[in-house]
Amino acid sequence: MSTLRAHWSLITHAMLRCAGFLVPCDQRNVWLQEWRSELWYVSRADSQEPDSVLASEKRAANFCMGAFQDAWYLRRDSRPAPQPFVRTSQSAMRCAAALFLITCVSCIASLLLPRVRSVMESLPYADPGHIVLIASAGFSSPELPSVRMRELRLWQSRTRQIFSEFAFYQPITRPIRLSSHYTPELRIAKATPNLFSLLGIRPAIAAMEHQSMPVLLVSENVWRKEFHGDPNLIGSTVEIGLHKAKLGGVVAKDQWRLPGVFDAWLLEPETATTISNSARGFVLGRLSVSASNRDLGGRWHMVAPQTDGDPGDYECVTLPEREGAPTHIYIFAVLLALLALPATTSLPLGEYPVQGSQMSWLLRLRRWVFLGVKFVLLLPAVYFTSLDFAHAFAVSLVTAQYIQLVLSFLMALFGFRWILKDQRRRCPVCLNTLTSPARVGEPSRNFLGWNGTELICSGGHGLLHVPELPTSWFATQRWLYLDASWSSIFLGSV
Template sequence: MQAGRKRPISVALSDVLIRTAAGALPVHAREEWIEERSAEAWHRWQFLEDAGAWGRWEAMALVYSCLASCAQALWRVIADEVVRNRIREGARSPWLYLGVLGGVLAVVAVLTSGFPATRQMLGSGTQSSHLLFIWRHPIVGGGDRGLPSDVVPAWAEHSRLLEGVAGFRVGKELLKQPHSTAFQPAVIVGDMRLFQVLKAQPLLGSLLKPGIVLDHRTWSSIFHGKAEVVGSRVPIGEKSFRVVAVLPKNFYFLTRQPTIYLIQPVLTGPRVMVVARSRPGATKTQIDQELTRIAEDVAYYFFRSQLRLRFVESALLAPLVSFGFAAIIAALMILAACRPRLDRIRLAWRPENRRATAWRGAFFVAKLSLALAILFLAGLESSRTEASMMFGSRDPGSGPFLLWIYIAGAMGIFFWSVADQRARCRVCLRLLCFPVRIGCPGCLLLDWSGTELLCAQGHGILHVPHLAPTWDTEAEHWIALDDSWRDLFASTK
């Protein structure tokens, strides 16, 4: 064979792949593995070159065979007993559980685009202060309904407990878009007092004129964020209206989906929805009595015991209240099932045990908090979607379905957290392993019968009885192992 022959690119690339795959191997076996694989690739190239069979396909086959060396290196790492023991120890580690829960929470954040419903609930600000919805629930003949349109100006003129009252309705008109887009914005028809009650400030234009008001998402997507759209005419349904204003980015009303507001001088129609802003100190009972009296004296409508009022702040926080209620129920049930004893609690908080107890408590609280956060955020984001409307009792985040999901989920999380905590070492918090059945299940009165779980680090043994009698208060107990047992555990050497 000729000396000093220049190596082709495929052979050099094979060497790079081999050295890259060797990075996964232990340090003591790395150089030998690189020499073996590199020599194999080099001799293959030399043999085919001398035989006159070296070509493009043989070069590709050489690179492909070196790619397979990555899988071989990974398999060799997995087959190594030391690595397998480390994988087992990592699977039993408390940090893995916290990492998995944190990863699930991050996935929920990505899927929901950053928890928009939660941010809306917690960041309503001063715009939702003293803001309330008003609707009618007839005593006989059906569910929630709107109110007559002529009762709104009567309330706005004569009420002393309300700063402002406005009527609105969700329109069925469609925006005739010049270009096809991926969505159709919702249309909300309101009177001239709507944005005054909502205390909204325009980004462009004026909110004191009748016409079309665009929210920020509709303006930036359909109209491409052009300021010239203010003053132009936009067709909605069979008519066209002039655009008078654009709302800021952080403004939401009823829904988070793209919305167009059609403001009319006088809102007509058989039924309208009502939004109002109360004065500080006014209660729902006082407002109900005043509005009922005004409706009877001015508009001749008799709404006694038929008006329903709900503050927007309480409606936004309703899922949080439901979740807190579910968490309290689950906590009380787990306390009743576990029946913690005061003497064990005092023993755990003695000075010599205080540090280990604090470490176990911190892990339990972190694990429980992450799991409950996933339940709460996933339930809220899935119920209050972007297209959902929140008005009165129609809020999907306040229904009984979400409450029962929270109750069932919180119960499962609490019971899982306690069961997982009991199955862990009292010192290192790793999951116990090597279960051994001891005793005879039918000889409960004569001897102990159950399963013993061992800590792989040699910290102790947990006795779990098959059947715990009421007279045995120490049926499930932990036995700590001293240093004389450490030589039996290879991982501690």
């Protein structure tokens, strides 16, 4: 009899042990102690009954079967209650959509505007890294004509180790006469015949070979407006002032990326010396292929002889360096705006207490993701918009670069300010814009009570307290979470 009772005791305790695996670990020991004590009382009560030992042990086993149900309910009730899903507010979605739309519009405008698109593309010249723009160091800007023709003719015989070829062009203004038709005053570049061959480009429908007369190349605008795009006029004789020239072809818009805005280019023949020694213009040089020239970099100073025998100081800039990639200007402006941002607005977003029971890590992460999305969408919008305004019009490259620098800095600075201000005025739970501002307190009681503005989330997630004057105990805005008991007075989460 005692042996049978011992076997049933092992079975019932094993059942409790198995049921205990369903109980959370931190509650398992206490739960087992309670059920073992209850089982002991059940066994003592059955031992006083006149029933057989087998019947009493069966009742104890049935009692232990209830432990499985109890353990299951305990495990289910111990799970944290799932937090209700909080949708992102419509105002946050509209904000991100508006920034995305601005970015797309500015990008499309950059692709549609010919001048802006050409700036974003690489230079159309052959090996532009070996083409150098030479300007006198005494001038305020390399975009102004600063080298005289007599200096170039002197260099052609003395700088073969550095430069293999030179080209020269001088800005002039003249009307063009074709038969009885006169054009208005046009901006013309009077150049040496190797100007376009040095650049490695060939104008469209050009007829320039073996010409004893100067060759006139016109821009696309002049070709359509003054010559009506008639290809039969190619090779005809035109008059430029008192001189005659052959109409040689058309220069595309994206083929001219050098200093000066021109309507036409007058290429003098090699045998002519119509460009006077005193003419002041722009000089291009193609670097010789040598190991020493590779170490010169994109910008350097050159000392070269002048006609009076004294050495002159000249600034040499390669064409890619002169272009000053718009991306470099943009990055510099954005970094400058980031440095100036703390001086124009406060950087902290406020005090938001960490309450795990009220706000999951996913909701906290969503708030920072929204902040990052605004920055990510703003930066390309600033880049493309500054390019559109800077390069959409026919201005010099230096002027366009200054315009891009100023616009990028201002748009980035005020854009960053707006992002921080917008983030401070949003609910950290649903990202909805806070509403119903109310003044609380009195200015004369800053040190006795709170004084400032109180805003509320229309979804009932909390209140934002913004101090009127920062104090030592209330230096920045604070967020106060509202628990579920407040939900009855709100229409519902946004």
